[in-house]
Amino acid sequence: MKFLCLECDEQMQFAERQQPGDGTFAAAFRCPRCGRSVALLANPMETQLVGSLGVKIGGRTLDAQPMETVRGAIRGRENAFIDEGMGEGGRGKGPLPTWSPDAQERLDRVPGFVRGMVKRIYADYARDRGIGSITPEIMDRARVDLGLEGM
Amino acid sequence: MSFRTYRDVAGADGSGIAEQVGAQRAKVLQRLRSVRRVVAVMSGKGGVGKSYVTAELARAAASRWPSRVGVLDADLRSPTVARLLEATTGKALVVAEQGVHPAIGAGGVRIMSTEFLLESGRPLAWREPDAEQFVWRGALEAAVLREFLGDVQWGDLELLLVDLPPGADGVADLFTLVPQLTGALAITLPTEESRRSVARALSAARAAGITLLGVIENMAGYCCEDCGRSAAVFPGQAGAELVAEFGIPLLARIPLLPAGQPLADGEWGRVLEAMP
Numbered sequence: 001m002k003f004l005c006l007e008c009d010e011q012m013q014f015a016e017r018q019q020p021g022d023g024t025f026a027a028a029f030r031c032p033r034c035g036r037s038v039a040l041l042a043n044p045m046e047t048q049l050v051g052s053l054g055v056k057i058g059g060r061t062l063d064a065q066p067m068e069t070v071r072g073a074i075r076g077r078e079n080a081f082i083d084e085g086m087g088e089g090g091r092g093k094g095p096l097p098t099w100s101p102d103a104q105e106r107l108d109r110v111p112g113f114v115r116g117m118v119k120r121i122y123a124d125y126a127r128d129r130g131i132g133s134i135t136p137e138i139m140d141r142a143r144v145d146l147g148l149e150g151m
Numbered sequence: 152m153s154f155r156t157y158r159d160v161a162g163a164d165g166s167g168i169a170e171q172v173g174a175q176r177a178k179v180l181q182r183l184r185s186v187r188r189v190v191a192v193m194s195g196k197g198g199v200g201k202s203y204v205t206a207e208l209a210r211a212a213a214s215r216w217p218s219r220v221g222v223l224d225a226d227l228r229s230p231t232v233a234r235l236l237e238a239t240t241g242k243a244l245v246v247a248e249q250g251v252h253p254a255i256g257a258g259g260v261r262i263m264s265t266e267f268l269l270e271s272g273r274p275l276a277w278r279e280p281d282a283e284q285f286v287w288r289g290a291l292e293a294a295v296l297r298e299f300l301g302d303v304q305w306g307d308l309e310l311l312l313v314d315l316p317p318g319a320d321g322v323a324d325l326f327t328l329v330p331q332l333t334g335a336l337a338i339t340l341p342t343e344e345s346r347r348s349v350a351r352a353l354s355a356a357r358a359a360g361i362t363l364l365g366v367i368e369n370m371a372g373y374c375c376e377d378c379g380r381s382a383a384v385f386p387g388q389a390g391a392e393l394v395a396e397f398g399i400p401l402l403a404r405i406p407l408l409p410a411g412q413p414l415a416d417g418e419w420g421r422v423l424e425a426m427p
Contacts, residue, residue, distance in 0.1 A: 001166045002157060014165035029165060045283050050168075052290035054175060054297070059167030064175075066250045066302040069294040075276040076268035077241075084247040111278070113268075116246070 003038060005031035012038065014058040017147065023047055027057050056147060065121070071114040078112030083120055097126040100135045121148065179301035179328050182250070186221070186308040188426050190364065191325055191335040193356070195348025197317040200369040201338045202226065204405065205314040206235035211419030213258030216309040221253065223299050224264035225325065226316040227292055228275045233266040240266050250304040263303045265295070297328055310426065319355040326361050333426060334362035336402070339389045340370055346389035353397050363399045364425050366390050371404035374412075381406060400425060 003012040012029035015037065019025055023044025030037045042050070050057060054069040071081060099107065110118050125142040126134050142148065183189060192205045205222060212220045224232045233240055236256030244267055245252045253261040265275055277284070277291065305311060315321040326332050335356050339349040353363060368390030372381045384407060394401045402422045405414065
C-alpha cells in the first residue's frame with residue numbers, strides 16, 4: 001500500500017505502528033515534504049488478515065523466528081517447543097541477563113506455546129545492549145525498538 | 152479529483168509487505184535446495200488412504216535412502232502420518248537458530264506435522280477470536296505450510312513427501328510455495344465417486360502446470376488369508392479410467408491385506424521408480 005499526500009503530490013513515508021487495543025492495528029505515515037501525518041486504523045479482522053501472512057506493516061526490525069506464525073497462531077500443547085538457544089549460545093552478544101520478578105511474572109502470562117521464543121527475543125535485546133537485568137520497563141522499550149506489538 | 156495508480160507512484164511500498172513475502176518465498180527455496188525431490192501426495196476426497204500410502208511409501212523410500220526421506224503432513228486438521236510412521240508425538244520439538252528439528256519416525260524418516268503441536272484428541276484451533284475465521288484462516292494455513300517447508304531443518308533429502316489435505320486446491324497452493332515441485336501422485340479408490348473427485352484434483356494440478364507422476368489405486372480388492380484368492384471390495388475401475396483420461400501411469404494397485412501382511416516386494420519400488 002502507498003499513501004499519497006494530495007497537497008504535495010508526494011508519497012508519504014511509514015513512520016510507526018502500534019496495536020493500541022481491541023485488535024486494532026495502527027500505522028502512521030508522514031509526508032516528507034509538508035510533515036502532515038495520517039494514521040491507518042485497521043479493524044481486528046484486517047489486522048488478523050495481515051498477521052496471517054506472517055508480515056509486519058512497515059517492515060521488520062527483527063528477523064522472523066523459526067515457525068513464528070505456527071507458534072503464535074496455533075492453540076496447541078504448552079510444551080510443544082523448546083528453544084535450543086536459551087543458554088549462552090543464543091543470538092545476543094553479552095552475558096545472559098537476569099529477570100526481575102515483575103518481568104518474570106509478565107513473561108509467565110505469555111502462552112507457553114510461544115513463551116520460549118518471546119523470552120529469547122527479550123534476552124537477545126538485553127544482551128546486545130549490555131543490559132544485565134530485564135524489567136518490565138526494558139520489555140516496554142524492547143517492544144518499541146523491535147516493533148514487537150502484542151508481545 | 153483523479154488519482155494516480157499504485158504503479159504510477161514510483162516510490163517504494165511503505166508497508167514492506169511485498170519484500171517480506173518475497174523473503175519468505177526465498178527462505179523456502181533456500182531450505183529445499185538440499186532436497187532432491189518434493190512430491191505431493193493428493194486425492195480429491197478423504198478416506199482413500201492417502202496418509203497410509205504416504206507412510207508406506209516413505210518407509211519403502213527410507214529402505215532405499217536411509218535417513219534421507221522426509222514427510223511433511225500438510226493435512227493440518229487431520230494429521231495422521233506421524234503416528235503411521237511411529238514418531239513420538241508427545242515430545243517437544245527443538246527450535247534452533249537454523250530452524251526446527253523434525254521428529255524422526257520409522258526408518259529414520261524426518262517428519263513435521265501439527266500432530267506434534269496439538270493436545271491429544273483436540274482439533275486444530277487458532278489463538279485468534281473465532282468470529283469471522285473464514286476471512287483469515289486460509290492465509291494462516293498457507294503460512295503454516297510455508298513454515299513447515301522453510302523453517303524445518305530437513306537436511307539433505309532424496310525425497311520429501313507432502314501429504315496434502317483432501318481436495319483439489321492444496322496442490323496448487325503447494326506449487327506456489329515450491330515451484331520446483333517434482334510432481335504429484337494421486338490416490339484413488341476403485342469407485343466412480345472417487346474417480347470423479349480425483350479427476351477434479353488431477354485437472355486442477357495439470358492446469359497449474361504440475362507434473363502428474365501417476366495414480367495409485369488403494370483398497371483395490373481383498374486378498375483372502377486362507378485361500379489366497381482376490382476379490383473386489385469396491386465396484387469400479389477408477390485407476391484404469393484415470394490413467395486413460397489423463398495419459399499417466401497406474402503405478403500401483405494396493406489390495407486390502409490381512410493385518411500384519413506386508414505388500415508384495417517391488418510394489419512401492421515401482422512407485423519410487425516413477426519419480427525422476
